[in-house]
Amino acid sequence: MTIANMLIPLAMxxxxxxxAAETLPLSWDPPSGMPPEPIEGSQAxxxxxxxxxxxxxxxxxxxxxxxxxxxxxxxQTPENCEKNPCSPMDAMGRPEEMNxxxxxxxxxVVDAEGRIRVSAFLPVGEVAGSFYDTRxxxxxxxxxxxxxxDHGPLIPDL
Numbered sequence: 001m002t003i004a005n006m007l008i009p010l011a012m013x014x015x016x017x018x019x020a021a022e023t024l025p026l027s028w029d030p031p032s033g034m035p036p037e038p039i040e041g042s043q044a045x046x047x048x049x050x051x052x053x054x055x056x057x058x059x060x061x062x063x064x065x066x067x068x069x070x071x072x073x074x075x076q077t078p079e080n081c082e083k084n085p086c087s088p089m090d091a092m093g094r095p096e097e098m099n100x101x102x103x104x105x106x107x108x109v110v111d112a113e114g115r116i117r118v119s120a121f122l123p124v125g126e127v128a129g130s131f132y133d134t135r136x137x138x139x140x141x142x143x144x145x146x147x148x149x150d151h152g153p154l155i156p157d158l
Contacts (some may be wrong), residue, residue: 020048052123064112069107070118071147078143094133102131137153
């Protein structure tokens with residue numbers, strides 16, 4: 001499946017509204033044990049509109065055969081962050097002040113070349129499975145952290 005084919009459903013969700021799009025590099029986070037620098041061949045395409053936010057994550061440099069999840073974290077009041085951009089501590093350590101939403105955006109198994117491709121849509125309103133009791137109300141002004149979490153080797157019997 002091509003990137004264009006994956007973007008069509010994301011774009012259709014926003015067909016009737018104004019959409020802001022940005023492409024962001026993905027970086028390792030400190031708990032990964034990797035240096036906090038951009039991951040070669042990786043990016044996240046983020047689309048924002050009044051109805052919600054969509055993301056398409058493509059990354060490389062992961063361990064083939066590992067199970068990974070992608071997480072949508074939105075700080076709806078980024079002006080409350082201690083610095084700009086917001087830190088992971090702002091996002092997850094001060095959720096009430098940030099009006100944070102944090103929820104699973106999907107998962108997959110890393111392919112033989114160490115790559116994944118995951119897309120997700122986070123609609124406004126109640127967020128099923130969110131870590132916090134927060135409604136998603138500000139998709140256009142939120143600051144987003146897209147997190148890729150490696151769970152280790154796939155366990156086929158699960």
